[in-house]
Amino acid sequence: MSEPPMDAMFPNNWTAPLFEWSAPANANVFELRLAMDNQDNDLVVYTSDIRYTLPDALWDVVKVHGSGHDVDVSIRSATLEAGALSAGPDLGTSGTVHIAPAAAAGSVVYWTTSNGSALKGFEIGAKDVSLVADPALMGDGTTCVGCHSSSPDGEYVFLTRNGSPFSVNARTVDGTATVAPTSVVSGNADTLFQRSNQTLPVFSPAHYSGTDAVALTVLSHADTNHRYELVWTDLRASAAGSGIISRNGDDRQPATPDWSDDGTTIVYTSLNDVVDGRTGVGPMDLYTVPYNDKAGGTASALGEAADPNVNEYYPTFSPGDQLVAFNRSPLGLNSYNQPQAEIYLVARDGTGLTRHAANDPAACTNITSPGITNSWARWAPEATVVGNDKYYWLVFSSQRRPGTIQLFVAAVVTDPTVAGEPIKRTYPAVYVTTQPEAENNHTPAWDVFNVPPVPN
Numbered sequence: 001m002s003e004p005p006m007d008a009m010f011p012n013n014w015t016a017p018l019f020e021w022s023a024p025a026n027a028n029v030f031e032l033r034l035a036m037d038n039q040d041n042d043l044v045v046y047t048s049d050i051r052y053t054l055p056d057a058l059w060d061v062v063k064v065h066g067s068g069h070d071v072d073v074s075i076r077s078a079t080l081e082a083g084a085l086s087a088g089p090d091l092g093t094s095g096t097v098h099i100a101p102a103a104a105a106g107s108v109v110y111w112t113t114s115n116g117s118a119l120k121g122f123e124i125g126a127k128d129v130s131l132v133a134d135p136a137l138m139g140d141g142t143t144c145v146g147c148h149s150s151s152p153d154g155e156y157v158f159l160t161r162n163g164s165p166f167s168v169n170a171r172t173v174d175g176t177a178t179v180a181p182t183s184v185v186s187g188n189a190d191t192l193f194q195r196s197n198q199t200l201p202v203f204s205p206a207h208y209s210g211t212d213a214v215a216l217t218v219l220s221h222a223d224t225n226h227r228y229e230l231v232w233t234d235l236r237a238s239a240a241g242s243g244i245i246s247r248n249g250d251d252r253q254p255a256t257p258d259w260s261d262d263g264t265t266i267v268y269t270s271l272n273d274v275v276d277g278r279t280g281v282g283p284m285d286l287y288t289v290p291y292n293d294k295a296g297g298t299a300s301a302l303g304e305a306a307d308p309n310v311n312e313y314y315p316t317f318s319p320g321d322q323l324v325a326f327n328r329s330p331l332g333l334n335s336y337n338q339p340q341a342e343i344y345l346v347a348r349d350g351t352g353l354t355r356h357a358a359n360d361p362a363a364c365t366n367i368t369s370p371g372i373t374n375s376w377a378r379w380a381p382e383a384t385v386v387g388n389d390k391y392y393w394l395v396f397s398s399q400r401r402p403g404t405i406q407l408f409v410a411a412v413v414t415d416p417t418v419a420g421e422p423i424k425r426t427y428p429a430v431y432v433t434t435q436p437e438a439e440n441n442h443t444p445a446w447d448v449f450n451v452p453p454v455p456n
Contacts, residue, residue, distance in 0.1 A: 005428035011124065012101065015434055018274035020050065031046055031076040034062075038060075072095075073097055076091050078090070099164050102391035107121055110151070111441070132249065138169075138171065142169075146159065153289070154449050154450045156184060157170070159171065164197070181450065192241065193217075197220040199217060200255070203215055206260075218254055223242070246296030255279045257269075258317050267302065270287040278335075303322065310352035324345065325345050327376070341374055352423060356410065362426060378394040378446045409430055
């Protein structure tokens with residue numbers, strides 16, 4: 001069975017999962033069996049197909065009664081000829097998957113490069129995606145859209161548009177891609193966003209109010225002496241309203257920043273080879289710097305996420321800022337779309353380096369990581385405490401399904417009763433069935449985006 005991998009965990013508000021397997025030679029009939037400890041009878045499905053998705057009405061019942069329970073899964077195959085079995089049944093994969101006692105909050109907006117570039121999105125649990133922004137919808141001469149994030153209130157997507165030179169723009173996420181009003185992005189701030197070679201806007205909910213609304217970007221411009229710097233932009237200012245975040249002690253350039261929920265700390269990739277605002281070949285490591293009311297301060301290597309023997313990049317703070325997820329790959333390789341990339345975690349102080357179990361596809365696929373471009377992990381906007389466990393969720397892109405780059409979601413469980421909230425366990429990833437299966441989907445952002453629902 002290739003999907004889901006055994007031991008994977010589903011949020012209890014997930015869409016009906018896909019079960020997918022490979023057929024042995026000559027097998028043409030299959031038995032999928034699901035069992036839970038609180039149910040008297042197994043669910044048994046017979047099919048001639050090599051994939052099966054539970055009907056929505058049935059899954060709605062299963063996930064309610066199965067919340068916090070394990071599901072035992074097995075698949076058997078046989079050969080049916082002239083109404084009788086001529087071979088089998090033979091047991092294939094058997095094991096357990098988990099339905100978490102917790103939901104995954106928010107919505108995902110991602111970049112697709114199939115049929116031109118576009119941003120598409122979906123609320124967790126939705127069956128289909130909706131269009132958020134593309135060049136045609138924007139209607140202002142934009143030729144492509146790319147790296148993006150959510151305003152903390154979920155009403156706007158701040159995106160990078162066009163190739164080199166590129167700039168930042170803010171649009172609604174309601175399906176119209178309307179330009180953000182001047183009450184959200186002042187005319188002055190919009191002019192500052194149009195400075196060329198500016199990308200990767202990020203926010204903190206601690207600095208997004210009527211009197212304190214700031215975006216961070218990376219910018220290479222005359223204002224930064226034509227080298228990339230972390231730059232703040234005041235979204236409400238009518239004049240001036242921008243400056244460089246000092247990174248004392250780090251002489252390299254910054255890329256791919258993220259900003260803590262509490263607004264005190266910026267994590268970023270430190271390297272010399274910044275290409276179009278993103279990471280290039282490296283060496284590269286994760287650094288942090290205090291926000292300090294726009295002044296910055298001393299930059300510090302992030303412990304085990306700043307190993308000089310490997311590249312570390314694409315950092316992201318967990319909700320509540322206890323963890324940082326990031327990419328890691330060998331030195332000497334271009335980090336962009338890198339097949340050797342894998343997803344790792346550290347605590348906020350840089351300790352407790354953990355390789356995420358989501359890197360590995362199901363063992364029976366004979367597809368292994370590194371080698372499948374596990375990349376650009378982003379956290380769900382909320383984590384949930386149930387008993388002595390805290391449930392986090394990550395979305396990321398991977399090339400484990402042949403021919404396409406697709407999105408997957410995986411759980412991280414920590415112990416909130418212990419100082420520093422150590423990781424108890426990470427889980428294999430589940431496929432996002434909401435996304436179009438034939439499209440290439442990358443760089444997800446997971447937040448409280450108010451993505452419009454898709455009509456049934």
